[in-house]
Amino acid sequence: MIKFFTFLIACNFAFMLQAKAQVVYATKANGGGAWSATATWETFSSFAAALAASPGTGTAATTVPSGTHNVLIRSNDVVTMADANRGCKGIIIQAGAKLWGSGNTADRRLQIGQGGTGFTYPLVDTVQVDGTLGGANDPMFIETGINAQQVKIYGNGSIDVKRLRIIGASGSASGGALTMDIDINMNLWQAANYAFSAVYNPAATDNYTVNIGASKTIAIRTADGYFHNNAIGSGSGFGNYTYNINGTIDLSASAQTLTNLTAFSPTGGTVNVNVKSGGLIKTGAAFNSSPVAPGVANLTIENNALVDATLATVMNFNNNKFVVQGSGLLRRTVLGDGSRSLFPVANSGAGLSNAQISRLNTSGTIAVYSLNVKSTFDNPPVAPAECVTRQWNFSITGSPSANDTMRLSWITADQGGSFNPAGTVSIMHWTGAAWEYFPATVTGTGTAADPYVARATQISSYSPFGVTSYAPTPVSLVAFNAVYNRQGITLNWTTENEVNLKQYVVEKSFDGRNYTAIAQVAARNTTTINQYQHADNAFLSGTAYYRLKMTDNDGTAKYSHVVTVNAKLSGSIKIYPNPVADFLNVQLPASAGKISLQVIDAAGKLVQQSTVPANTAYTFLPVSTLVKGNYRLLVITANERLCIPFVK
Secondary structure, eight states, X not given: OHHHHHHHHHHHHHHHHHHHHTOEEEEOSSSEEETTOGGGEEEESSHHHHHHSOTTOSEEOSSOOOTTSEEEEOTTOEEEOTTSOEEESEEEEOTTOEEEOTTOSSOEEEEEOOOOTTOOSSOEEEEEESSEEEOTTOOEEEEEOTTOOEEEEEOSSEEEXXXXXXXXXXXXXXXXXEEEEEESOEEEOOOSSEEEESOSSOOTTOEEEEEEOTTOEEEEOSTTOEESOOOSOOSSOOOEEEEEESSEEEOTTOOOOOTTTTOOOOSSSEEEEEEOTTOEEEOOSEEESOSXXXXXXXXXXXXXXXEEETTOSEEEOGGXXXXXXXXXXXXXXXXXXXXXXXXXXXSSTTOOOOEEEEEEOTTOOOEEEEEEEESSOSSOOSSGGGBBSOEEEEEEESOOOTTEEEXXXXXXXXXXTTOOTTSOXXXXXXXSSSEEEEEOEEESOSSSSSOEEEEEEEEOOOSEEEEEOOOSOOOEEEEEEEEEETTEEEEEEEEEOOOSEEEEEEEEESSSSOOEEEEEEEOOOOSSOEEEEEEEOSOOOEEEEEEEXXXXXXXXXXXXXXXXXXXXXXXXXXXXXXXXXXXXXXXXXXXXXXXXXXXXXTTSXXXXXXXXXXXXXXXXXXXXXXXXXXXXXXXEOSSOEEEEEEEX
């Protein structure tokens, strides 16, 4: 009987504690006041009762809210935390209401979901902000209580606090598991430290998950704040910490490049960063895995997700890879000074499919490149067994340089059964109609520590790429050059070992990036020495670039090196007036030697010709007898030619 009564008393005590825990402290709608003043508050038995009641009808508070109570801040009331840390189980801040630290310089903590003895677990606690929580210069920060197991932060208001963190729950009633759902935009203002982290007091039993809702943004607003607490030491006393990003983490304000900033992983435990479909990470100047070691952070860019690292100048991640799935993208800026930009991507956790791009041009212009990688080809290669089983999908915003250099990495396990890394290896590129091939050099041994790397140059357009040891066009280009003559520019090339070769396509560019086919020359398909020539008599001013596209019978192709021709006359010849009626005045370089002047009509017919002696600085051409229309003046020296249009 004594045991029975003892049991009843214990149950009744637990019930009273549970009932006490559900008490709601509501502001009296008198403008608010300090959290620490009992006059600010009245109490109700539940949120439902407080929301339904008129202000001033509750029970007068004899204490102030603490970690085991819920809080309601009514519309138009402002509550200050003043000079102390505060806690509650859950909180509602109505539209027009505000909770803040009142501008104090010292940090002020709001702890959510404390719970305690007498509570029923798991605890589900909410932070509903339809008004204002904190402010840009406010010292408030938010953390979970040690017994919290599920915390939901949502609403239609604004949150500006210094930081958001999970405090840790080792040995508590929660057993070390916690989920935080964030469905509201949030600005974090912590300087020179972490502003957003799932780890603070680590333990091996930690199992914490943070979910950022679709279309919601957590933005770290200071130049030296960073994401994830990585300054808590290292070792085995860490658990599992997962960030599921359905919305956005915006780190773009960070200008720091120190390795412990925007870093993710201690040397113990596991950190998973999953950029879900529609999710986005906008990095700052640095995006790193760990300050001291490769770490154990895992970043997965899922289908239709993006890591926008266009601001990142420093990027080092776990084993130098992100796992990219489906149409997920990693985006980076590539400078125009020849420096390499690393794209640390992989198709799976066991793979390695890094890419590097470097571009070099005289203007030093930059471009933005995006990459994902997959284990299948959108368009079947000619010899699939002789390929690395990866397709690198590059796209570009801006123009590539005339001679981008690409490096693609893989390990032995990624190779097709007949792939030979010691043979003739090419980086292949899908043109939209066929695969073309760029000769590559290969380094490495094929291990994760020393992967194979294929390097190719003269990349000038972007879409799917691959790596193959298939040799589609065995032709050997012995020589290729361009020279001036009086009729124009003559292109000469010499080949040998032509087998199954269809043709040579001569391509020309005025900017070194965008090429146009100007001629097709049929291949002779002999293994002996073959010499070819093509004359380009078209308009030339300034610098022109030429290359050969060598096309096989099956449609595959590879490119020659680029040869450059510079028309030096372009800056020293002037004609006037233009349009002209009777006499066309021509200003010439005095040191050009004997010069031939030819007038060509719109149909390409020579209609007038004259010769000017050496050291002539000025002459004129009578054109009164020409019919009205468009003409070209060809100015020809022993080594150069220039074409200038004019109108009669």
